[in-house]
Amino acid sequence: MVRSLDGLVMAPVEDQSPGQVGTRTRFTYHERDGRIWAGYAGGDIVHGHLVGTREGDRLDFRYVQLKTDGTTSGGHCVSAVVALPDGRVRLEETWEWESQPGSGTSVVEQTAS
Structure with a gap:
């Protein structure tokens, strides 16, 4: 099992479509006792939050975000936690919107410290 995610800063490896998370x-x-949560911002996202659980190297969480255009959206994501050869962590994500049509995959990686 990959080490704790607590305190890790992660960033997408490529941009998604406008109005979604991107490389900025x-x-x-944060992680404690099988629970995970995170705050996020940058690019088209003013504020975002996710909450969920971790079982082994699998995350299951819901997310909600406020975009720069004033709209909100939310969805569900399942991620595989992967250790990279250089010691950083990668999340390989499969997500779906619950507030609007759409689904996809994405990858976020621990930023260099």
Whole structure:
């Protein structure tokens, strides 16, 4: 199992479509006793929050965000936690909106310290 996500700062490796998270978005993760949560902001996202659980190297969480255009959106995501050869952590994500149509995959990685 990959180490704790607590205190890790993560960033997407590529931009999604406008109004979603992108390479300028930063997530700050917290983890305790199988629970995870994070705040995120940057790019088109003013404020975002996610909450969920971790079982082994699998995350299951819901997210909600406020965008720069004043709209809100939310959804569900399942992520695989992967250790990179350089010691950083990657999350390989499969997500779906619950507030609007759409789904997809994305990758976020721990930023260099």
